[in-house]
Amino acid sequence: MRSTKQLHHKLIKECKNQNAKAQLQLYKTYAKGMLLVANRYMKDIHLAEDVMQDAFIKAFKNIDSYKEEVSFGAWLKRIVINQSIDELKKNKLAMVSINEEVLNVVDDGNWEVDDEVTSEMVINTINQLKDKYRLVLTLYLIEGYDHNEISQILGITEVTSRTHLMRGKKLVKEQLKIKNHAEGY
Structure with a gap:
């Protein structure tokens, strides 16, 4: 065989x-x-x-x-x-570059969420983000690309990739908190 x-x-x-x-x-x-x-x-x-x-x-x-x-x-x-x-x-996706000299990005690496949050909830929340955040989060978290690869794929700088990841992560956490609080009442 x-x-x-x-x-x-x-x-x-x-x-x-x-x-x-x-x-x-x-x-x-x-x-x-x-x-x-x-x-x-x-x-x-x-x-x-x-x-x-x-x-x-x-x-x-x-x-x-x-x-x-x-x-x-x-x-x-x-x-x-x-x-x-x-x-x-x-389809006219606007990727806005961030001025690298002005922004110093620090990723705290903390991806923890409440135990009640499922992976499906996280993915659904990511899918509701603006494309620039959604693409970076998807490439980083789901596809496993690093910032160098993401910058090449999307035609953005690594700093912009890190910024979009950090801001996207923050938005996801905020949305998940709102959803969890709304369901708790």
Whole structure:
């Protein structure tokens, strides 16, 4: 019996040879997961579907650049994230840079919330933030990117990424406190 890694290697090799069946098989394997990733950014399932489709087209068009240094899923996920952000930028997403000399950002690293707060509540609260905060929080907390990577992906400075993370975190905590107090009455 073949391992999943061997099967992926064979499918990717076939995709590099423009084999439509292999492309369809890879698409079926990753579509649901990549749709979830796109939807975290787009906040609209129909836009997320479009972004995901465009990302797969881009991936198959550029599959020769995939060198198997990371898993195919990780490589594809990066394409989906970049495609999502490109789409948001196209839709006039305004990323405001902060004057680096004026602002000295200190992140206290405290991500603790009340025990009653669920991860679903945190994600829902993040999804209600302005895009500049939502994108940085999503890339940092959910996708696991660091500020250097976020700055490259979004085309902002690392200081701006840290600032958006700090302000977004503060907004999330405030919203969660308001929700918890409202439910407590």
